């Protein structure tokens with residue numbers, strides 16, 4: 001199989017070095033042949049080609065079975081009024097690959113959970129799977145200025161909601177069989193379309209799945225007051241962006257959360273949910289686990305290698321148990337990015 | 347002065363009974379003459395007049411010096427596809443009164459903070475003032491369906507951003523002199539207009555105020571990992587809705603958080619940030635403190651009665667110190683809505 005590797009900016013390259021070593025180790029250990037093709041994205045691609053997603057990168061991704069991405073962005077390219085910005089590369093890649101379902105699991109590991117701002121008792125039994133719609137909504141609607149006025153259009157079609165609902169429902173079947181759909185149906189027309197479509201798809205095609213609707217403002221609170229009561233959480237693009245960053249605190253550190261973005265056919269896209277963390281970039285102290293766990297998701301969802309995925313997840317969990325922790329998780333005896341990566345590889 | 351009282355739905359009427367008693371007590375104690383005029387809004391107004399904001403209610407509010415609102419909404423009127431919905435009354439009232447700046451202070455009281463899901467250490471020194479833009483953005487943009495597609499337009503003008511920024515800056519001057527502006531400028535055009543406008547207004551008119559910009563997803567996390575580092579938080583309508591509900595957990599209970607919505611001239615609008623809580627409505631167990639604290643904000647911001655406001659705030663704080671707590675805050679020896687209200691009045 002072929003894996004496209006897009007290190008990007010900030011700590012992206014550092015954590016991707018560890019991911020590459022892990023992929024090589026999995027190949028050796030389980031007797032696979034993985035070809036890794038690296039390409040530029042984000043600020044690195046702007047510097048080299050004045051384009052955050054150069055055609056050569058698209059070509060590499062389109063012929064790959066899966067794409068692994070580090071992170072994009074940084075102060076060097078952060079003027080929001082610049083014509084080209086690193087994030088455009090990421091958004092265009094998501095659209096190009098058609099990865100409409102972004103899976104973000106949040107399951108606190110006991111060692112890391114100690115670093116959560118939440119009281120430990122609340123974290124017992126937390127095991128969430130966010131399914132965030134990733135290629136629609138206000139991210140991709142028309143944006144414009146008219147004199148002194150700015151506009152962003154949020155747009156959703158029934159078909160866009162149907163396909164991500166089906167993905168969420170299939171995933172819910174393998175878990176507790178329950179979906180919490182989050183919207184703002186008391187204000188937004190798109191939310192009303194979401195609400196009626198999700199309700200219909202589940203009633204007609206997945207009558208075995210239990211469904212509840214929760215308003216996004218209430219959910220921002222419930223995620224903190226009763227996180228163990230939820231399982232699969234289905235929502236639109238912008239709400240998913242906000243709620244998953246919020247929920248990252250349940251796991252103790254952003255540095256632990258992987259994500260998988262899936263479509264129909266083509267390559268899946270795998271990325272840690274943390275950003276490029278320019279403040280710590282280049283110092284060899286970033287937490288590589290979110291990226292290594294993204295490799296596990298890649299093995300499982302794009303290459304169909306579940307045994308290999310489980311082995312990687314177990315290795316990261318063992319590393320946490322053994323307190324092989326980077327600086328985001330401990331003040332004493334912190335290991336470097338390379339040490340943490342090497343431990344998991346071994 | 348004249349105060350319009352709109353009890354609304356669910357627990358709204360119950361907590362407003364206590365607010366009325368408090369207003370009467372303040373009048374007696376400080377020798378004022380307050381006229382209270384009650385009117386219908388939300389579901390109650392739909393039932394009576396098939397209109398969530400009847401013209402008679404608008405008339406009462408427009409001739410008042412301030413408007414105090416309980417809450418709107420409930421399962422009886424909750425079909426999101428219904429033609430008239432309770433929330434429409436609230437949104438129309440906000441627009442009619444032109445209350446573009448929604449102030450939501452969050453300052454945990456030690457007794458209540460014990461009930462926060464956050465570790466106590468993190469709450470030390472937390473004293474936030476959210477300034478949420480309330481009459482623009484996606485709440486008031488065009489909404490439509492075109493066949494199988496739904497649209498919501500988010501719209502902001504430079505002038506809308508300027509006026510709420512000035513309000514926030516004046517408030518920041520009376521506090522730590524620092525504003526955190528929250529947006530999603532890496533994706534939204536309206537956020538880019540916000541970012542440049544806020545930056546310019548502060549630079550040109552309030553050079554004494556320190557300003558930082560934070561992305562909304564990062565802020566959803568930082569509010570939990572380092573809440574004490576923020577002071578005035580300025581943001582657009584939808585982000586403010588989500589972040590203030592999230593931040594309510596810092597105070598231990600939604601039942602403690604008041605809000606003030608101010609415009610230029612006309613009456614200010616005061617409401618607890620909690621909803622109509624239909625699950626506990628009519629049982630006399632709702633927490634009235636958020637509404638009583640909203641009365642304090644009303645006395646201060648619309649009637650210019652700061653001494654009276656301070657007295658009300660001190661009474662609520664004393665009630666918490668004395669552990670006069672409703673069911674949301676304690677399992678043992680909980681008092682009723684009426685007992686809590688009476689304690690504060692005394």
Ligand SMILES: CC(C)[C@H](C(=O)O)[C@@H](O)C(=O)O
Pocket residue numbers: 087090091241273532533563
């Ligand atoms: C970088 C940014 C455009 C992106 C998003 O908002 O989707 C990021 O926050 C994420 O969640 O992957």
Ligand SMILES: CC(C)[C@H](C(=O)O)[C@@H](O)C(=O)O
Pocket residue numbers: 186187217433436437587619
């Ligand atoms: C009831 C609803 C329309 C309202 C809003 O979203 O503004 C509420 O959530 C609030 O925060 O006051």
